[in-house]
Amino acid sequence: MVKTRLRGVIYAAQLAILLAISAQIIIPLPLIPFTAQTLAVGILATISDFKLSAWTIGGYLLLGLVGLPVFAGATAGIGVLVGPSGGYLWSFFLQAWIINKCRNVGGKQYLVFGNLLGALSQLLIGSVWLKFVSQLSWTAAFGAGTLPFLLPGLIKGVLASLIGQLLLNRLRAPLQMR
Structure with a gap:
């Protein structure tokens, strides 16, 4: 029991580091930058159970909260x-x-449907947050926070599901946090 729990914590730490590294991969495009951060979230959610995904994301956010530039x-x-x-x-x-x-x-x-729906939900929630924090109109918030990111989100969703599928085939089962 302790051994499997420790394995899950180690997986979460490793995936949080990969998430932090992916956030630094930025491809400048004409309208918006293309970051690998959301692609990494899609991949990690594809190859792991939700508990491990949540621990990974929580660890990543905690690293940033304490001041590490992740x-x-x-x-x-x-x-x-x-x-x-x-x-x-x-x-x-x-x-x-x-x-x-x-x-x-x-x-x-x-997996493709799940990654596309997940990416869309991430954009929509982010835009709602943007509306209230920046005191924008709904039109301005969705125009700035969702519309320019739809095509990159589509690309990342498909890539995440394909890469995740390849990794799942190697792993034979999703990684788990027990």
């Missing part, structure tokens, strides 16, 4: 978590839950 653009601190982009970070939990639920209900054939 968020996109090497940022950190409570200001990021409660600022305009905070909703996108907090919604990683919902994104992971949706991906896990779709995989558990429909199996591997629902």
Whole structure:
């Protein structure tokens, strides 16, 4: 029991580090930057159970909260978590839950759907947060926080499900936190 729990904690720590590294991978595009952070969330939720995903995301957010520069653009601190982009970070939990639920209900054939729905939910929650924190109109919040990210989100959702599927085939079963 202790051995399997320790294994889960080690998995969560390793995945949180990978999430932090992926947040630093930024491809500048004409309208918006393309970060690998949400792609990594999709992959980790695809290859692990929700408990492990939640521990990983929680650990990642905690690392940023205590000041380690793990968020996109090497940022950190409570200001990021409660600022305009905070909703996108907090919604990683919902994104992971949706991906896990779709995989558990429909199996591997629902991974693309789960990743796309998870990515969309992450964008929508982030935009609602952006609206209230930045005191924007609904139109402005969704115009700035969702619309420009739909195509990159679609690409990341498909990539996350494909990469996750390849990893699941190697793992034979999702990683678990017991």
